[in-house]
Amino acid sequence: MDKTNALFERWFHEQNIERLLIISIGVFLTLLFSYYLKKVISRRVVDADNKYRSRKAVNIVSYALIVSVVLFVFSDKLGNIGIALGLAGAGIAFALQEVITSVAGWISIMTSNSIKIGQRIKVGQIIGDIIDIGVFKTTIMELGDWVEGDLYNGRITQLANSFVFKEPLQNYSADYPFLWDEITIPIRTESDFNRARKVFEEVANEVCGAYSEKSKVVWTQMTNKYRIEDADVQPLVTLTFDENWITFTIRYVVDYKKRRSTKDKLYTRFLEEIRKFDNIIMIATSSLEVSNVVIPNDTSDSPKDI
Structure with missing residues (x-):
């Protein structure tokens, strides 16, 4: 013992x-x-x-x-x-060069505030919202891929923090949390294009006017921080035409998280207004012309469809 x-x-x-x-x-x-x-x-x-x-x-x-x-x-x-x-x-x-570079990337992220939790970024071909920033990896909730529009697809992706030195980083929501988006609407050439322009401008201002006012304030702050010109953030309607139809392009500013829902509201309001102007504003559609042609070498007297 x-x-x-x-x-x-x-x-x-x-x-x-x-x-x-x-x-x-x-x-x-x-x-x-x-x-x-x-x-x-x-x-x-x-x-x-x-x-x-x-x-x-x-x-x-x-x-x-x-x-x-x-x-x-x-x-x-x-x-x-x-x-x-x-x-x-x-x-x-x-x-451990990848590990060391990832730690250096994390230090860069933390000290520069280049990206933050909740921001939407694109790294390479991956687009998503940042849900976590670790010492070695940044975790992203992915958008798009097999899902149309800016919607989550349910896949969570982890990126080594070394991406800040290796990949171009596109931030959708850093200093300017708005995006410019466009809608094109073709109308028939016999439509009243002046009335159509007025209707489209009224709808665009109705749906996106609030975003324009908010973005104007943020853009003014950006001009104080960066060497950048003062942009026009109001909805803009432009026109082009060819032998087929007249095409209107509606350009507008929208919150980066509400791009798809805003486009849905715009299309809905455009259709509602166009229906009020039947035979005045008419949506253009593709058409195929079929001609009845007589073949000269044919012994038959009746024409044939081609």
Whole structure:
């Protein structure tokens, strides 16, 4: 029994065991503190964006504390392993270059605020809303692909944060959360095009006028920040024609998240107004002309359809 106690006491006081115990206690206390702090944040913070950022900050601080505990416990060993780390550094950097670049990308995102949670971006061929920004990866809820329009397709994609250095980043909702969109409407050449222009302008202002006013304020702020000209954000109706029909193009500003629903409202209102002007504004349709032609070499006297 005495030998067992002595062996246990010697094992317990062995230097490496002491260090492991100190690290275990430090990690446990850090995780416990982090758990209760995140619970407090969930109860006290109402805004979803602030809550997300606060919980992320707690996680980062917890990781930093754990690393600090480990470094503190093994501080007397750091001098001895400095040479080994220096020799292995080049190999580690090469093997983990994607990881290192992703961390650098995360630092760039956090310090520059180039993208934020909730913004809509396009990276390569992927379009979606950002739902999470981690140290290594950014998570996106995808739009489009097999789904028409700016609608979620249900697929969640994770991108390594290195994309900020490797891919062109297109942000739909950073400084200017509006988009320009267009609708084309063909009408028959015998239609009253002046009346049609007036009707289309009235409908466009009715549906998109509020977006124009909001976007005008934001655009003014952008002209103070960037070297950019003052754009016309009011709905614009333009006309072209050829031998087939007259084509009106309605250009308007819309919220980047309401592009499809706004287009639906516009089409609905256009049809409602066009019906009020029967035989005055007529939608053009494609037509095929079939001629009755007589073939000269044919011995038959009756013409044949071609």
